[in-house]
Amino acid sequence: MKLLQNSGVPIYQQIADQFKTQILEGKFQQGEYLPSIRGLAKDLKISVITTMKAYELLAEEGLVTAVQGKGFYVNAQNSEMLQEQYMRKVEEALNQAIQVAGIAGLSDRELCEMLSTLLEMKDTEG
Amino acid sequence: MEGFVTEDAIRIVGLEKRFKGFALEIPELSIPKGFTTALIGENGAGKTTLLNILAGVRLDYKGDVTFFGKYSGREEDPYVRNHVGFLGGDNYYMPHWTVEQVRSLNASLFEGFSAEKFDAYCRALDIGGAGGGRKPVRSLSSGNKVKLMLAGVLARDTNLLLLDEPASPLDPLMREALCNMIREYIDAGAGERTVLLSSHNVSDMENVTDYALIMEKGRIVEQGFVTDLKEKYILIKGDPEGADAARKVLMTMSSSSYGYEGLCRAEDLDRLAGLNVETEVPSLTAICVGIMQQYSSLKALQDIARM
Numbered sequence: 001m002k003l004l005q006n007s008g009v010p011i012y013q014q015i016a017d018q019f020k021t022q023i024l025e026g027k028f029q030q031g032e033y034l035p036s037i038r039g040l041a042k043d044l045k046i047s048v049i050t051t052m053k054a055y056e057l058l059a060e061e062g063l064v065t066a067v068q069g070k071g072f073y074v075n076a077q078n079s080e081m082l083q084e085q086y087m088r089k090v091e092e093a094l095n096q097a098i099q100v101a102g103i104a105g106l107s108d109r110e111l112c113e114m115l116s117t118l119l120e121m122k123d124t125e126g
Numbered sequence: 127m128e129g130f131v132t133e134d135a136i137r138i139v140g141l142e143k144r145f146k147g148f149a150l151e152i153p154e155l156s157i158p159k160g161f162t163t164a165l166i167g168e169n170g171a172g173k174t175t176l177l178n179i180l181a182g183v184r185l186d187y188k189g190d191v192t193f194f195g196k197y198s199g200r201e202e203d204p205y206v207r208n209h210v211g212f213l214g215g216d217n218y219y220m221p222h223w224t225v226e227q228v229r230s231l232n233a234s235l236f237e238g239f240s241a242e243k244f245d246a247y248c249r250a251l252d253i254g255g256a257g258g259g260r261k262p263v264r265s266l267s268s269g270n271k272v273k274l275m276l277a278g279v280l281a282r283d284t285n286l287l288l289l290d291e292p293a294s295p296l297d298p299l300m301r302e303a304l305c306n307m308i309r310e311y312i313d314a315g316a317g318e319r320t321v322l323l324s325s326h327n328v329s330d331m332e333n334v335t336d337y338a339l340i341m342e343k344g345r346i347v348e349q350g351f352v353t354d355l356k357e358k359y360i361l362i363k364g365d366p367e368g369a370d371a372a373r374k375v376l377m378t379m380s381s382s383s384y385g386y387e388g389l390c391r392a393e394d395l396d397r398l399a400g401l402n403v404e405t406e407v408p409s410l411t412a413i414c415v416g417i418m419q420q421y422s423s424l425k426a427l428q429d430i431a432r433m
Contacts, residue, residue, distance in 0.1 A: 010356075010407060012353065036313070036316070038160075038309075038312050038313040038315075038316065038317070039313050041309055041312075041313070042306075042309040042310055042312075042313040045305070045306065045309070045333060046333050047162065047332075047333060047334055047335055047336045047352060048160070048161055048162065048309075048312060048336050049161065049336035049337070049351050049352055049353050050352075050353065052353075053353045069317070
């Protein structure tokens with residue numbers, strides 16, 4: 001796990017984001033416990049309250065469940081839920097692109113071409 | 127943080143200790159169990175007095191102190207004596223004692239003291255160097271004295287550590303090691319172990335502090351989990367034109383001809399509307415400095431320099 005001290009993104013947010021990605025990628029199984037808050041704090045050399053806040057963020061999003069005295073385990077159906085969240089984000093971003101294209105006077109075809117070009121560029125960059 | 131319940135490692139009610147020209151007054155205070163709490167304040171704010179009272183070094187106070195939810199600080203309860211470790215002051219161990227004597231005294235005073243662990247810490251922390259266990263305490267540097275006290279408390283089976291300015295005499299490398307030792311101690315306790323430390327170098331301990339107590343002139347003027355304090359206060363930076371308007375809103379502010387910077391309560395942020403400002407999440411150091419400046423008598427320093 002990489003944590004950046006001066007990125008402007010709070011440390012707890014960085015931790016939550018990285019666990020979120022790992023959960024989505026299936027690196028944690030359903031029912032599996034995340035590392036203990038105090039153990040993680042020790043390993044990452046940060047305060048306990050920071051890891052706790054990160055886990056609470058994940059719990060708020062429904063990704064994990066807190067069990068008093070035991071820790072936080074990964075919920076079922078997360079990946080579907082997360083997938084849906086990401087889909088919504090993609091839709092949002094595309095809608096925004098359509099809106100801006102309208103302002104710029106781009107035709108629908110030109111917009112589609114631009115998207116294809118960008119996708120091709122990304123693929124060739126690997 | 128909102129939404130989760132913490133138990134108290136220490137509970138203080140109606141604490142009062144008066145000296146000539148100084149009074150420590152804490153109507154109510156809880157130190158959360160399972161976390162590291164930092165007692166932060168200027169020199170003379172009362173940090174050492176409070177820690178001495180909690181450690182049982184001082185008994186001439188009014189009020190009640192409860193440990194682990196059931197033991198009173200007044201009664202010499204063996205459970206409290208064995209499970210609370212204290213590191214404080216230069217003269218905690220007598221100057222003529224040798225490292226070996228410190229070990230055997232700890233062993234006879236406290237149940238659960240592990241001589242093997244103590245020796246391992248002494249070796250790892252390089253206390254005494256080549257002289258080994260026969261070196262008297264007075265010949266140790268102040269940094270090595272702190273290390274020796276650390277070895278003494280960490281070799282015991284405690285649930286609460288009270289550390290008075292542990293970082294001050296240590297070099298940067300050892301401060302980092304101290305933070306790691308605290309995290310390891312807390313982790314090994316699985317929620318049952320608590321650390322209360324005092325420090326005037328907040329930045330050294332920022333990455334280990336969960337709960338902050340800010341003390342001024344014998345009173346706790348602000349407290350909370352660090353994550354909550356970082357939402358309660360906002361660091362504001364702005365252009366010189368807005369300085370006068372911002373001064374009315376910000377708690378504290380420093381300005382120059384290039385701009386200003388100051389701490390603002392989150393609820394007051396609306397009142398800065400219209401000014402061109404950047405907001406930032408403050409570090410614990412920035413929060414402490416901002417709050418301490420409100421009370422500090424150092425305010426006039428700048429004016430003297432201009433005289």
